[in-house]
Amino acid sequence: MAIETDVLVVGHGLAGAHAAYQLQQAGKSVVVISDEQYKASSVAAGLWHPLRIRSVEWSWLADEVFPFAHQTYSAMEKVWGAHFFHPKTMVHDIPDLNFQGVWKRQMEKLGSGLGFREENSYRPSDTGMGEIQEAGWLDIPTFLQCSKKALGGNFIEATFDYHQLNLKEDGVEYPGIKAQMVLFCEGNRIALNPWFSVLPMNPAKGEVMKVKIEGISEKEIYHAGFFLIPLGDQTFRFGSNFRWDRLDWNPSEEDASTLIEKLEKTIGRKVEVLEHRSGVRPANHSRRPFAGFHPEYNQLAILNAFGSKGVILAPFFAHQWVLHWKNGKEMNKEVNPKTCKMPKIKENKTTFVP
């Protein structure tokens, strides 16, 4: 007998886990099929903050997505009885007087949420540090583990085979499963999806390390073109870089050395690397996610392309997607595959390099 469910979700990274949670909160049944291959969520540092650092402006939809993410992760922690959402002040290095001027001007313009400190507690400097109060990190492995546990028997660890999906008038059939629709949350493997691979992705590779640094402040997150997230015992999550020319998943010794050199030079201390991994961010050319339905097939939907902001954007757009489907709420035009602007690109990088 086939399992009958409202929605079959493919992929259990941040997107799939949030989609499953929001669907269940809305009283819908859900089955998630996922494997663990090439999962950006397992590489990500989990950092979140609301600033576009170069211009010192609030990021896209910050006033909506941040309160929603706070509320959602706090509720999930209560329901699942676990702790994975860690708000923490972030300090940003101010390299010169010019940037100090920009920072101070923007502080006045943006109002609360930003601060300025005369002293830099990470390196000798007379240009100070900026302070971002609304920041933190998500312990993504713990979060995903809790989500999997909460799904129980509705989580199937397997690779989804696109060729076995039958599109019917009133839904979809997949061996052993009948559903109203499939919601694809496959991250970069969207490139292998016969219905959605046409969407213009622009994935970016990055390195993330766990490092040990003696004698440095562990009070807050430090950002100086790289980030250091304190994990305790003088260890930190450290990263990252963006590369669009190499999209394999192998840790790059060369890129890691460049990052470590920059870190050691900035803080003037020796750094010991304890762990190193690398991955590819599923990102769109226009730096917006995709959330909505296929232009031709109402049984096929997508939630993807969260770029470097999966922690904060995935809860919000999973919720928006559910409201769009259930209540007909209009989806933000920039993210809806039926209406979003397809940028003119020389080369479509919807590609997947194992």
Ligand SMILES: Cc1cc2nc3c(=O)[nH]c(=O)nc-3n(C[C@H](O)[C@H](O)[C@H](O)COP(=O)(O)OP(=O)(O)OC[C@H]3O[C@@H](n4cnc5c(N)ncnc54)[C@H](O)[C@@H]3O)c2cc1C
């Ligand atoms: C180096 C690096 C650093 C990052 N740092 C941050 C950060 O600090 N903060 C932040 O917010 N974001 C960060 N990100 C981005 C973040 O990782 C992504 O935005 C987010 O993880 C995307 O989640 P996702 O669920 O869309 O994709 P993924 O996490 O890639 O999950 C997709 C899932 O689908 C499964 N899947 C795909 N195809 C199939 C199939 N056919 N059958 C079965 N399963 C399938 C995969 O196995 C995987 O489990 C970082 C990413 C990288 C690479």
